[in-house]
Amino acid sequence: MNDAILPLAQVAHAMPGRARLRVADRRGDAAYFASVSKGLSAIAGVRNVEVAPLTGSVLIQHSGPLARIGVAAQEARLFVVGEAPHAARKTPEFSIDPKAVAALALLAAALWQMSKESVFPPAITLLWYASRLGGVWSPDSDGGNGE
Known part of the structure; x- marks a missing residue:
């Protein structure tokens, strides 16, 4: 299994000790999110993991850098942490005179x-x-x- 097949986890929000990831490709897949919860909980520095399969959300409470947890998640074959495509982030321009x-x-x-x-x-x-x-x-x- 190569990295291209791993689902993309986009950082929706991150602050020291807390991060929310979105795995849009696996939204609704309860079995996948159960394995993500179990896999992330086994990573050193992860204090708590909350998953919401319906929204494709993963909330991680951690110590240390998020990048280290992302690398460990990729090595555990859970997901690849990446940026959201710029086209998806673009908000419509609307201005009021x-x-x-x-x-x-x-x-x-x-x-x-x-x-x-x-x-x-x-x-x-x-x-x-x-x-x-x-x-x-x-x-x-x-x-x-x-x-």
Whole structure:
């Protein structure tokens, strides 16, 4: 059996004395995770092992470096510790324009003022500010010549 066949255990979280690994390829395999628990518990420096086959999670409480435990796990033919693929870690880019949020808030306040029949000056002023922030009207839209 070569290392290419061993499942990949990705480090989900690590801090001194505690690490959580994810073995996505074996998620749901209770027999595999029972053998991982037994195998890791036999490694020197491992104080406690908790496995969750349903999520593919392995929680290791240990002393010493995690890398040493990873090497021992590989030698015991349990898994190979590696990094998650960068494509899987990528989160969708989503940004919110603060000016657009402010413009929407001012528009909502203007509509609220109109519902209270306070059109002049509160609602009109709020609509003016919202349109300026939202980019509907800009100070340069009239060309600066007052037309």
